[in-house]
Amino acid sequence: MASFHHRWSLTFFFVFATLAPIDQANAGGYSTPSVAFKATPWKLAHATFYGDETARETMGGACGYGNLFNSGYGTDTAALSSVLYSNGYSCGQCYQIKCTQSKDCYSTIVTVTATNLCPPNWSQNTDHGGWCNPPRTHFDMAKPAFMKIAQWKAGIVPVSYRRVPCVIKGGIKFSFQGNGYWLLVYVMNVGGGGDVASMWVKGTKTNWLSMSHNWGASYQAFATLSGQALSFKLTSYTSHETIIATNVAPSNWHVGMTYQANVNFH
Numbered sequence: 300m301a302s303f304h305h306r307w308s309l310t311f312f313f314v315f316a317t318l319a320p321i322d323q324a325n326a327g328g329y330s331t332p333s334v335a336f337k338a339t340p341w342k343l344a345h346a347t348f349y350g351d352e353t354a355r356e357t358m359g360g361a362c363g364y365g366n367l368f369n370s371g372y373g374t375d376t377a378a379l380s381s382v383l384y385s386n387g388y389s390c391g392q393c394y395q396i397k398c399t400q401s402k403d404c405y406s407t408i409v410t411v412t413a414t415n416l417c418p419p420n421w422s423q424n425t426d427h428g429g430w431c432n433p434p435r436t437h438f439d440m441a442k443p444a445f446m447k448i449a450q451w452k453a454g455i456v457p458v459s460y461r462r463v464p465c466v467i468k469g470g471i472k473f474s475f476q477g478n479g480y481w482l483l484v485y486v487m488n489v490g491g492g493g494d495v496a497s498m499w500v501k502g503t504k505t506n507w508l509s510m511s512h513n514w515g516a517s518y519q520a521f522a523t524l525s526g527q528a529l530s531f532k533l534t535s536y537t538s539h540e541t542i543i544a545t546n547v548a549p550s551n552w553h554v555g556m557t558y559q560a561n562v563n564f565h
């Protein structure tokens with residue numbers, strides 16, 4: 300029951316993220332008057348798990364967070380069915396999940412971060428293996444997270460879930476890929492709603508440039524930005540709050556590095 304579908308697996312990004320050190324130099328910024336994200340009401344869904352107890356299979360997921368130990372998400376993560384995943388705009392959201400109405404339930408509530416997509420499998424029925432097919436709201440959890448809420452042998456259990464604010468230490472992290480003419484940024488460690496709707500970059504010699512959504516939690520700008528210190532402006536997908544992180548990356552920034560702002564959503 301467990302490993303019945305393939306996951307996005309991008310060892311490529313895993314390697315980059317593994318190597319990326321973090322630079323926290325002179326980052327400033329401000330945010331609009333903060334509208335703290337509040338927990339949503341409990342709803343019903345189902346949960347399964349994928350991978351084994353090492354959570355190796357959860358690395359390199361569709362959100363682009365690479366190695367989840369390095370990016371700080373750990374093993375309390377889940378792959379969302381496409382209905383919940385929203386083309387990657389739900390990446391980084393935090394959910395509380397508790398098992399209900401099954402003899403295999405434990406009473407623990409686990410909080411997971413969305414780090415991956417659980418893709419539909421059209422050769423399976425929605426009530427027989429195609430658990431992630433639309434219109435199902437489904438969580439395919441990392442096995443260590445699933446094992447906190449239920450006996451893993453159950454395979455699939457009914458759950459209650461709700462969105463909760465992501466409680467994050469420190470500022471938003473920006474992991475750089477691309478080159479001097481194409482900046483691809485993976486946004487991680489996002490607090491509050493945990494998600495990002497839109498993003499802009501500003502070099503010391505440019506105005507604010509709108510970035511387009513690439514995949515998962517990544518945004519890109521086709522612009523010559525090398526040799527310039529970079530600031531970012533982000534709008535939350537859920538709360539619509541806008542935040543500015545000034546001089547997050549120094550002028551000698553380079554691809555493969557992760558830079559951290561000192562601002563975050565709440």
Ligand SMILES: *[C@@H]1O[C@H](CO)[C@@H](O)[C@H](O)[C@H]1NC(C)=O
Binds near residue numbers: 303420421422423428
């Ligand atoms: C989809 O389901 C079929 C039938 O169970 C299975 O053989 C196949 O491996 C699944 N495809 C993916 C991509 O997981």
